[in-house]
Amino acid sequence: MNLDIPKSLLDEVEELISHYPQKRSASLMLLHAFQEHFGHVSKESVEWIAAKLDLRPINVYELVTFYPMFREEPAGRHVIKVCRTLSCALGGSGKLHGHLCQKLGLDPKVHGLQTSKDGKFSVEFVECLASCGTAPVMMCNEDFHESVSADKADQIMDQCS
Numbered sequence: 376m377n378l379d380i381p382k383s384l385l386d387e388v389e390e391l392i393s394h395y396p397q398k399r400s401a402s403l404m405l406l407h408a409f410q411e412h413f414g415h416v417s418k419e420s421v422e423w424i425a426a427k428l429d430l431r432p433i434n435v436y437e438l439v440t441f442y443p444m445f446r447e448e449p450a451g452r453h454v455i456k457v458c459r460t461l462s463c464a465l466g467g468s469g470k471l472h473g474h475l476c477q478k479l480g481l482d483p484k485v486h487g488l489q490t491s492k493d494g495k496f497s498v499e500f501v502e503c504l505a506s507c508g509t510a511p512v513m514m515c516n517e518d519f520h521e522s523v524s525a526d527k528a529d530q531i532m533d534q535c536s
């Protein structure tokens with residue numbers, strides 16, 4: 376398995392596992408820790424976590440494919456998630472996504488994760504972000520933004536280094 380895991384992550388893994396009476400219950404937390412460290416969850420990470428928790432890789436991989444917050448591919452330094460569910464769709468999220476894609480040289484027809492050539496931004500559509508009254512809504516990394524116009528999106532991106 377070709378995975379370079381630093382001691383800090385190994386320590387975090389042990390700490391997380393210690394919180395649960397059964398090792399397998401730490402699966403989601405380990406996936407979060409690996410994505411936080413590596414930027415995505417690779418096949419090697421899935422295999423490593425499965426071995427660590429005495430699970431089969433498929434038991435871990437099914438979590439990666441079920442939960443939309445996990446990425447199998449590397450993303451840009453800043454990940455923008457645009458809500459595409461009904462209120463936001465009616466509120467202009469398609470236009471917002473199109474604006475972002477045009478600005479970053481990405482394909483507006485693609486709803487999944489796309490990354491700009493310079494690796495600075497990734498953009499993707501996601502389902503409801505639970506702020507339907509302030510559509511359109513997007514997240515930039517962990518920050519939540521409401522009523523996002525094209526101008527507001529430009530300002531948000533300008534603040535990203």
Ligand code: FES
Nearest residue numbers: 458463504506507
């Ligand atoms: S529909 Fe966009 S936040 Fe709910």
